[in-house]
Amino acid sequence: MDQSGPRPLRVVLADPAPMQRSGLRLVLTAATAGGAGADGAGADAPGAGRAGAGGAEVAEILVVGETGDGAEAVELARRLLPDVLITEIALPRLDGHTVARAVADAGLPVRVLVLTARDSDEEVLAAIAAGAGGFLRKDAPAAEVIAAVRAVAAGGAVITPMVLARILARVAEALPAPETTVTPKLDALTDREREVLVHLARGHSNAEIALAFQVSETTIKTHVGHVLGKLRLRDRTQAVVLAYETGLVKPGR
Structure with missing residues (x-):
């Protein structure tokens, strides 16, 4: 068999x-x-x-x-x-x-x-x-x-x-006002990589992100790898936290 x-x-x-x-x-x-x-x-x-x-x-x-x-x-x-x-x-x-x-x-x-x-x-x-x-x-x-x-x-x-x-409520309280938010940590990312990070922060899987961008899941895995590498993050969990800390994503949005 x-x-x-x-x-x-x-x-x-x-x-x-x-x-x-x-x-x-x-x-x-x-x-x-x-x-x-x-x-x-x-x-x-x-x-x-x-x-x-x-x-x-x-x-x-x-x-x-x-x-x-x-x-x-x-x-x-x-x-x-x-x-x-x-x-x-x-x-x-x-x-x-x-x-x-x-x-x-x-x-x-x-x-x-x-x-x-x-x-x-x-x-x-x-x-x-x-x-x-x-x-x-x-x-x-x-x-x-x-x-x-x-x-x-x-x-x-x-x-x-x-x-x-x-947790997100606590992060939101700790965030600076939008006009004062500084995101130098994200400067190394391309526009597409930032978009991928937004999707990660919203809890989307690689398959869901691939569907949204109409690309292969392998391509998304590559983008995720670049995001983690450029930001020196260990995993997707840390990427989610950073997305909220930098103000890239707001709770409820």
Whole structure:
């Protein structure tokens, strides 16, 4: 049987609560490329989520490791190189912010998604500053968590909508008046790159931006790479924050 096609997204879980990890594992491994969910029994087995021999379903997400310890989470990220490391903030030895920073500083090809019950503005901003590509509350619906894993793995940025609204309000309050806004950081960008940055700040995916500009998604990926490189930004999340900080994009517009 032909096994070609997109490989499953590989995920590592870091949460001090075994029951939380178990529930999250079941949610993630139920996601299949065919759109159907795997049953709970199969999700607990090694290689969970893959269809049986002769089945049509292929796992979209595989949980390849898990831990309740922050230092071990960093070690698993180094050793397993998952696509996404999902971490709680409250972890023994190293907290989630430190884990995200360690992964980013090591230059690992691993994206970090924070999934936590702690959603203060300070926690969110600290997670973004540490290099996390996403921030969700633990009460997020299963479909939202799965979508966030997909988005973060693809290089996108995800923040729980209600939390994002609060953050943008704070950014808006801190912005200078439009007539006094200074954007020297953006001078290195071409007009098209600025337009791409605006779309990024509005949460649009590469595919959506490509459709708006009537160009290929590969072209948009190139533009995004240039934006991040010229502005010396680590990821799309930092690009979104900068777009609001410089006044290029205003909340609600």
